[in-house]
Amino acid sequence: MKKHILEVGYGSVSKVRIGDRLPLAFIGGPCAIESREHAFMMAEKIGEICRRVGIPWIYKSCYDKDCRSAPDSYHGLGVNEGLRILADIRDEFGVPVVSDFSDPAWGPATGEVCDMVQVPAYLCRQTSVLRAAAQTGRPIHLKKGQFMSPWNMKNSVRKIEAAGNHQILLADRGTFFGYNMLVNDFTCLPIMAKTGYPVCFDATHSIQLPTSMGNISGGQREFIPFLVRAAAACGINALFMETHNDPDNAMSDANTVLNIKHLENILGQAKAAHEFRLEMLDKYGEDNVHPEK
Amino acid sequence: MSTPKNKMLVCDVMLSKDRVPVVQEEEILKEALEEMGRTRLGLVCIIDANHKLLGILTEGDIRRKLLKVQKPFSAFLVDDALEHSIRTPTTIRPDDTLEHVVDVMGQRQIWDLPVVNDGGVLLGLLHLHPAVQTLLGRIE
Numbered sequence: 001m002k003k004h005i006l007e008v009g010y011g012s013v014s015k016v017r018i019g020d021r022l023p024l025a026f027i028g029g030p031c032a033i034e035s036r037e038h039a040f041m042m043a044e045k046i047g048e049i050c051r052r053v054g055i056p057w058i059y060k061s062c063y064d065k066d067c068r069s070a071p072d073s074y075h076g077l078g079v080n081e082g083l084r085i086l087a088d089i090r091d092e093f094g095v096p097v098v099s100d101f102s103d104p105a106w107g108p109a110t111g112e113v114c115d116m117v118q119v120p121a122y123l124c125r126q127t128s129v130l131r132a133a134a135q136t137g138r139p140i141h142l143k144k145g146q147f148m149s150p151w152n153m154k155n156s157v158r159k160i161e162a163a164g165n166h167q168i169l170l171a172d173r174g175t176f177f178g179y180n181m182l183v184n185d186f187t188c189l190p191i192m193a194k195t196g197y198p199v200c201f202d203a204t205h206s207i208q209l210p211t212s213m214g215n216i217s218g219g220q221r222e223f224i225p226f227l228v229r230a231a232a233a234c235g236i237n238a239l240f241m242e243t244h245n246d247p248d249n250a251m252s253d254a255n256t257v258l259n260i261k262h263l264e265n266i267l268g269q270a271k272a273a274h275e276f277r278l279e280m281l282d283k284y285g286e287d288n289v290h291p292e293k
Numbered sequence: 294m295s296t297p298k299n300k301m302l303v304c305d306v307m308l309s310k311d312r313v314p315v316v317q318e319e320e321i322l323k324e325a326l327e328e329m330g331r332t333r334l335g336l337v338c339i340i341d342a343n344h345k346l347l348g349i350l351t352e353g354d355i356r357r358k359l360l361k362v363q364k365p366f367s368a369f370l371v372d373d374a375l376e377h378s379i380r381t382p383t384t385i386r387p388d389d390t391l392e393h394v395v396d397v398m399g400q401r402q403i404w405d406l407p408v409v410n411d412g413g414v415l416l417g418l419l420h421l422h423p424a425v426q427t428l429l430g431r432i433e
Contacts, residue, residue, distance in 0.1 A: 149368065151367065151371045154371055
């Protein structure tokens, strides 16, 4: 199995390499771009925290949230204004940026600005979206649908590969356990890693209770640190968390985003768990408990 | 004048490549089983883009795996076929004598032998039944 290493970042931004035994990378930011001022303020604060922790990071924020629960939920600033802000954040802070896109027609513009493009979990098997993501030529953050088995993500990977892109990061963001409830099956991570692509754990969406509050989603933020430690110990190459300075008033995912006051603490633990896992691999060897070996 | 039976070569009797079940290396087990079902040979050859033989997968391999692999069936079927194949199968050359390779089949209790060239490229497959029938003089 060929282990792929992703390099996220073009031009003058600090490139982030993800995969195999490289340092843990962080992908994070506010769920939606709320305003230019807010996006810049968050980029500055997160950047300072990541520098203190010593963790490479990619700024994530979306310009159009197309999977909100209600028709009047905040959608975002739209593709043009949103991408202008992301481009300016790249220039100002030298950080790679990622946004998802839900409409294949937005793919080219998203790829032109973003260092990485993200495929939303609900659309993870949508051929037109996967093809559009692949055609950007950028690394792709592909989230496992809450309804998908980890082994069937291989079909989505093959769709991207068939469109000529071999830079994929596969993420777990929880799996439906009945209605309005997610669980994390950490075997997802080694199973998806068997594709040879690096894997990511999306901690803040994993604690979501999808549309549990009638017309919005709830969440159990208190479990974020537990799941982060477990995922990093299990084996991930990147950690994804949405964060906000004022979660109660966040315009998207208010019940799941991590308050930025906890970010340094959580990232520090994730980094330590990741490094300890690598030490264990050096000491005890690769995991090889397998009935066929 | 026909060739004496003990001088006949593999290339005289082997199945040509279009009659051999073949899948590419990235194909999944489910596709390999479907390809296996296309013929009645009970195996499939796995090749790369240059037609080099990478492994073979037989019905016996699947039978043994079914008793050993404990993962869900849907996960098993989406595994790469290559993952469950024999990576270093016994192979023969087109200019090997039929008599010799039938001996090899007998010694190793195998019914099918992939035929490859010196570069490991798959050229065809020798199946036991036509080989023996030819040696017995029932097929010219």
